[in-house]
Structures are given as structure tokens and as C-alpha cells.
Amino acid sequence: xxxxxxxxxxxxxxxxxxxxxxxxxxxxxxxxxxxxxxxxxxxxxxxxxxxxxxxxxxxxxxxxxxxxxxxxxxxxxxxxxxxxxxxxxxxxxxxxxxxxxxxxxxxxxxxxxxxxxxxxxxxxxxxxxxxxxxxxxxxxxxxxxxxxxxxxxxxxxxxxxxxxxxxxxxxxxxxxxxxxxxxxxxxxxxxxxxxxxxxxxxxxxxxxxxxxxxxxxxxxxxxxxxxxxxxxxxxxxxxxxxxx
Amino acid sequence: xxxxxxxxxxxxxxxxxxxxxxxxxxxxxxxxxxxxxxxxxxxxxxxxxxxxxxxxxxxxxxxxxxxxxxxxxxxxxxxxxxxxxxxxxxxxxxxxxxxxxxxxxxxxxxxxxxxxxxxxxxxxxxxxxxxxxxxxxxxxxxxxxxxxxxxxxxxxxxxxxxxxxxxxxxxxxxxxxxxxxxxxxxxxxxxxxxxxxxxxxxxxxxxxxxxxxxxxxxxxxxxxxxxxxxxxxxxxxxxxxxxxxxxxxxxxxxxxxxxxxxxxxxxxxxxxxxxxxxxxxxxxxxxxxxxxxxxxxxxxxxxxxxxxxxxxxxxxxxxxxxxxxxxxxxxxxxxxxxxxxxxxxxxxxxxxxxxxxxxxxxxxxxxxxxxxxxxxxxxxxxxxxxxxxxxxxxxxxxxxxxxxxxx
Ligand SMILES: Nc1ncnc2c1ncn2[C@@H]1O[C@H](COP(=O)(O)OP(=O)(O)OP(=O)(O)O)[C@@H](O)[C@H]1O
Ligand SMILES: [Mg+2]
Numbered sequence: 001x002x003x004x005x006x007x008x009x010x011x012x013x014x015x016x017x018x019x020x021x022x023x024x025x026x027x028x029x030x031x032x033x034x035x036x037x038x039x040x041x042x043x044x045x046x047x048x049x050x051x052x053x054x055x056x057x058x059x060x061x062x063x064x065x066x067x068x069x070x071x072x073x074x075x076x077x078x079x080x081x082x083x084x085x086x087x088x089x090x091x092x093x094x095x096x097x098x099x100x101x102x103x104x105x106x107x108x109x110x111x112x113x114x115x116x117x118x119x120x121x122x123x124x125x126x127x128x129x130x131x132x133x134x135x136x137x138x139x140x141x142x143x144x145x146x147x148x149x150x151x152x153x154x155x156x157x158x159x160x161x162x163x164x165x166x167x168x169x170x171x172x173x174x175x176x177x178x179x180x181x182x183x184x185x186x187x188x189x190x191x192x193x194x195x196x197x198x199x200x201x202x203x204x205x206x207x208x209x210x211x212x213x214x215x216x217x218x219x220x221x222x223x224x225x226x227x228x229x230x231x232x233x234x235x236x237x238x239x240x241x242x243x244x
Numbered sequence: 245x246x247x248x249x250x251x252x253x254x255x256x257x258x259x260x261x262x263x264x265x266x267x268x269x270x271x272x273x274x275x276x277x278x279x280x281x282x283x284x285x286x287x288x289x290x291x292x293x294x295x296x297x298x299x300x301x302x303x304x305x306x307x308x309x310x311x312x313x314x315x316x317x318x319x320x321x322x323x324x325x326x327x328x329x330x331x332x333x334x335x336x337x338x339x340x341x342x343x344x345x346x347x348x349x350x351x352x353x354x355x356x357x358x359x360x361x362x363x364x365x366x367x368x369x370x371x372x373x374x375x376x377x378x379x380x381x382x383x384x385x386x387x388x389x390x391x392x393x394x395x396x397x398x399x400x401x402x403x404x405x406x407x408x409x410x411x412x413x414x415x416x417x418x419x420x421x422x423x424x425x426x427x428x429x430x431x432x433x434x435x436x437x438x439x440x441x442x443x444x445x446x447x448x449x450x451x452x453x454x455x456x457x458x459x460x461x462x463x464x465x466x467x468x469x470x471x472x473x474x475x476x477x478x479x480x481x482x483x484x485x486x487x488x489x490x491x492x493x494x495x496x497x498x499x500x501x502x503x504x505x506x507x508x509x510x511x512x513x514x515x516x517x518x519x520x521x522x523x524x525x526x527x528x529x530x531x532x533x534x535x536x537x538x539x540x541x542x543x544x545x546x547x548x549x550x551x552x553x554x555x556x557x558x559x560x561x562x563x564x565x566x567x568x569x570x571x572x573x574x575x576x577x578x579x580x581x582x583x584x585x586x587x588x589x590x591x592x593x594x595x596x597x598x599x600x601x602x603x604x605x606x607x608x609x610x611x612x613x614x615x616x617x618x619x620x621x622x623x624x625x626x627x628x629x630x631x632x633x634x635x636x637x638x639x640x641x642x643x644x645x646x647x648x649x650x651x
Contacts (some may be wrong), residue, residue, distance in 0.1 A: 082567020097253035110567040
């Protein structure tokens with residue numbers, strides 16, 4: 001599904017260059033459920049942006065679903081984002097002036113599908129997240145957990161092969177967070193590749209595979225006998241990772 | 245395309261746009277009504293006067309010499325002036341008159357068909373020398389020009405001329421005799437002691453008050469001796485395009501005959517400008533107001549669109565992440581703008597007719613025809629699209645990775 005080789009991503013501001021990703025390589029197989037961990041500033045979001053074609057990168061190669069994406073036009077990337085990728089964001093990013101139905105409709109609109117097909121897909125997606133009774137509600141009338149479920153429905157309504165979630169539970173309490181993870185698990189079981197960034201080791205542990213980032217590099221946990229000191233105290237996983 | 249959700253999103257957040265909608269509507273109402281008044285005025289202002297206006301000049305003399313008190317002196321001088329003017333190189337013909345058409349100054353009297361029981365017709369008139377038809381550049385439709393005999397008549401003890409022959413315009417002739425058989429017939433004043441015989445009918449021309457609708461094209465020419473000790477006035481017709489070359493010489497020509505007077509030479513076009521000057525000024529002001537309103541409204545639209553774009557950067561980023569192309573984003577803001585101006589224009593159409601109704605009833609403005617309204621709506625719509633385009637274009641600069649930035 002994802003083949004990244006030696007990716008580097010540099011943010012340049014006036015005074016400093018930040019190597020948000022350097023020499024980053026990763027393979028993700030179709031159908032995998034991957035969680036991404038690492039301290040703040042380690043490059044998790046940057047990785048997700050590159051993986052989701054939201055941002056460019058300086059060097060390296062990236063194949064998504066077998067296709068080299070480094071040479072695509074902005075238009076072609078938009079199309080891949082629309083058809084092959086579903087996004088879930090920490091701050092939900094629902095459109096405040098649209099009701100639940102219209103929010104879930106957004107990616108389908110950019111695909112140009114007929115109204116009847118769209119309606120069926122939207123209802124099905126909302127069925128999966130359990131929100132069929134809230135079609136006419138606006139985001140401000142929903143709880144955080146409900147909003148994120150709408151966002152999950154929006155991510156999966158176009159049946160993408162890949163779902164990318166950046167701390168989807170970061171703004172939710174643990175009960176709601178678990179609900180969202182349940183949903184992601186369910187979506188993964190239906191065959192979709194899911195990559196989720198999480199700060200919460202317990203939630204991250206529910207993924208089939210976990211990777212760790214530090215200073216823009218992938219940490220090979222197996223080669224480290226005692227990985228814990230590598231992490232800054234506030235970002236240390238509460239239990240050592242068990243699997244890479 | 246995304247018309248439905250864009251409209252629904254707008255309706256969910258009406259406060260954002262209702263002001264600009266109102267502004268668009270008001271602008272339409274005011275601009276269209278201004279244009280309506282302007283067009284109506286333009287039609288009136290550029291209306292053919294029926295005279296050879298482009299080649300007509302007016303020579304006004306105000307005497308200060310003592311001899312002018314004698315009637316006979318004035319009469320002789322007038323004859324001399326006319327002969328001299330008519331022989332000036334480039335001059336085609338000239339006449340003496342009491343007042344000038346399209347000047348706002350003149351006289352009117354009452355006449356009606358001889359013996360008629362009806363109310364008399366208001367009759368603007370000029371007392372003129374001969375050469376009337378050819379100096380004004382009119383067409384003699386029926387009858388004859390003035391002859392020397394027409395200038396010989398008796399006055400009664402009050403100084404009234406009980407009968408003389410006259411020329412009238414076609415419109416006035418038909419007002420007296422609607423059957424169209426006025427030639428050779430007589431007209432009378434209310435009391436009936438003054439009568440005139442219509443010896444010639446000329447093509448229509450504007451009188452001193454071209455904006456006076458009920459008097460339009462009514463002119464009666466009395467043969468006589470228009471000059472007085474206060475003023476002697478001539479209308480001079482020059483050869484086609486010769487106004488500039490003749491203009492400078494006329495003053496000296498007239499002063500050469502008798503220098504004891506102040507001489508003013510003007511074109512009839514200047515009289516027209518003077519006559520319409522108040523309206524011309526008003527039209528200029530209305531145009532300025534319309535232009536300013538259009539400018540303010542388009543700036544409003546620029547501002548609103550720019551504001552929407554800045555306010556919705558996260559939304560734009562999210563839409564880009566979900567698959568919107570840059571084109572989709574620009575189109576979103578343009579469609580939103582179309583809806584806002586569209587609603588404004590529909591509101592504005594009603595307001596336009598409302599304002600026109602008020603103007604028609606209180607200011608005697610012309611009634612609004614619908615093609616002008618449609619034209620105005622189109623104008624504002626295009627203005628809106630142009631105004632929204634640049635700020636909408638700025639939305640394409642929002643990168644999709646905005647969506648993953650933490651708030
Ligand atoms: N747009 C940007 N401009 C400049 N520097 C950036 C930009 N985005 C990220 N960075 C820098 O790149 C590095 C990686 O950032 P990134 O957002 O990927 O971290 P993260 O692992 O997602 O952190 P967190 O857990 O806090 O979300 C950080 O040092 C950050 O300051
Ligand atoms: Mg992050």
C-alpha cells in the first residue's frame with residue numbers, strides 16, 4: 001500500500017531548518033492497522049501529511065498503491081486524496097455551516113457521483129458510525145465524540161483503500177476515544193488499511209503494528225535493548241513496546 | 245454543481261451576507277433609476293430641434309446710444325444690420341427676432357380657430373423679420389413665405405395690431421385645425437378682436453421651452469419689427485461647418501455699422517447647453533453617485549469574499565484534503581458570490597420598481613422599462629463576479645496540510 005524510501009522533509013523558516021523527516025523509510029501492506037507513536041515534534045503529522053499527499057517532500061521515493069506520487073500534478077493528487085484516502089483529524093474539521101448529511105457528502109461531491117448513489121453511500125457510512133438519526137444536526141449541536149464519528153463517516157464514505165487519522169482521539173475522553181478506536185478497528189476488519197497517530201499507548205496498542213518516530217526518524221525497536229531513555233519523559237510510553 | 249450545499253451553508257449563516265445583499269439591492273435600485281433618468285434626459289437633450297441647429301448663431305446687441313430711442317432709427321438700423329449680416333462671407337441667411345429658441349426666454353399668447361367654441365391653444369410666438377423659413381432651415385410645407393406686404397399693418401389706438409398674416413408650425417396648425425386644413429384659415433384670441441390668417445405652414449421646430457411637453461413644436465411667427473431700444477437680436481445661419489470661421493468676424497461687422505452697443509455672439513448650441521445646464525449638472529451628479537455606489541458595492545464584495553476566505557482557511561484546507569482541486573475552491577467562492585448577489589439582485593429588482601414608482605409620482609421621472617432593469621442586473625452581476633474573482637483566487641494558496649495543523 002505504502003512504500004516510502006529515504007524520504008526527507010525539511011521545513012525552512014527564516015532562521016531555522018527543521019528536518020521533520022529524514023531518511024524515513026516505511027512499508028505498509030494493504031489491510032494493515034498501523035499506529036504511529038513518538039514524542040511531540042517527532043514528525044508524526046509530517047509523515048501523515050506526506051503519506052496523504054497533503055504536503056510535498058524534498059527527497060526520497062514514495063509509491064502509493066504502486067504509483068509513484070512524486071511527479072503528480074496538484075490536480076492528480078487531489079483526485080487520489082479524494083478517491084483513495086480518507087482523513088480523520090484531531091480537531092474533527094467538520095464544516096460548521098453544513099449539517100451531518102452534507103458534511104459526509106463533501107468528498108462525494110468532489111467525485112461527481114449521482115445524487116441517489118451519494119445518498120445510499122452517506123446513509124451506509126452513517127449507519128456504520130451509528131449516527132443515522134442525526135442527519136439534520138449541525139456540528140455545533142453534536143458532542144465531540146459524535147462529531148468525530150461524523151468525521152469517520154466522511155472518511156469512509158468514499159470507500160478509500162487507506163484511512164489516515166492524526167490523533168483522532170486527542171480531543172476526546174477515554175470512553176469516546178475507545179469508541180472511535182472500535183470504529184477504526186471495524187473499518188480495518190472490512191479490509192481498509194488504517195494508519196493512526198496516537199499519543200495514548202493503550203489505544204496505540206490496539207493496532208496490529210506500532211511504529212515509533214524520533215526526530216524525524218523511524219526507531220527500530222528491535223535493535224534497542226532499552227528504548228525508554230530515548231524518549232523525553234513526558235512522551236515515554238507507559239509500557240515498553242512489544243512488537244514492531 | 246455544489247449549488248445545493250453552498251446555498252444551505254449560506255442560509256445557515258445568514259448574518260454573514262445579508263448586509264451585502266441589501267447593498268447590492270440598493271445599488272441596483274439607485275443605479276438603474278439614475279440610468280433611467282439619464283437616458284430619458286439624453287433622448288431629450290439630443291432630440292432634433294427641427295432647425296439647422298449646428299449652423300445657427302445668435303447675435304445679441306444691447307444699444308446705449310441716444311438715437312435708439314427713435315423707433316425709425318431702430319427700424320432702419322435693423323434693416324442695415326440684416327443686409328450686412330446676410331452679405332458676410334460664410335453666412336447663408338439671417339433674421340431679426342424678439343427671442344431665441346431653446347433659450348428658456350420667450351413669449352406665448354392664446355389663439356384658436358376663428359369662431360371656435362373650444363378653449364384656445366397656448367401659442368408660443370416670435371416676432372420676426374422676413375427670411376424665417378430659410379434662416380431656421382425649416383421646410384415650407386404649405387402656403388408661402390412672408391412677403392413685404394405682410395409687414396404692413398395698422399395699429400389701433402392701444403397699439404394693438406388687429407390683423408396680420410402669420411406662419412405656424414405644422415403641430416400648431418393641427419392644434420387649431422385638427423382636420424389639417426389650416427392653410428388660409430384664420431385664428432383669433434379669446435376675445436376675438438385680434439385675428440390672424442395662416443399664410444404658410446412650416447415644418448416643426450423647438451420653441452423657447454423644448455421641455456414643455458404640451459407646447460412641444462408649437463411656434464407662431466408674427467411678421468414685424470422685433471428690435472427695440474433695449475435689444476436687437478439676430479439669428480444667423482452659416483454655411484455647413486462655417487461656424488468657427490464666421491464666429492470671430494460677426495461682432496466687428498455689427499459694431500462697424502453702429503458702435504454704440506454691446507454685442508454678444510453665441511452659437512445656438514451654447515443656448516442649448518445653458519437651457520439644460522441644471523439638468524446636465526444633475527445628470528453628472530447622478531452618474532457620479534452611480535459610479536461611487538458601484539465602486540463601494542464592488543469593494544464590499546471584494547471585502548466580503550476576502551473575509552470569507554481568511555475566515556475559512558481551515559475549511560478550505562479540509563476540502564482540499566478531501567479532494568477539492570484548486571478550481572473547485574475558486575468555484576465555491578464564486579458560486580457563493582453569485583448566490584449572494586443573485587438574492588441581492590432579486591430583492592433589488594423589487595426595490596428598483598418601488599423607487600421608480602416613487603420617482604414617477606413625486607418627481608415626474610420617466611417610467612422604468614424592464615430591459616433597462618435586466619441590463620442593470622447584468623451589470624451588477626458581472627461587477628460582482630469580477631470583484632469576487634481576485635479574493636477567491638487567493639483561496640487556492642491555502643495548502644491542504646492546514647487541515648492537520650493543531651488549533
Ligand atoms: N509548517 C511548518 N513549518 C515549520 N516547521 C514545521 C511545520 N510543521 C511542522 N514543523 C516542525 O516539524 C517538526 C515535526 O512536526 P510534526 O507536526 O510532524 O510533529 P508531531 O510529531 O506531529 O508533533 P505533535 O505530537 O505535537 O503533533 C516539528 O519540529 C515542527 O516544529
Ligand atoms: Mg501532530
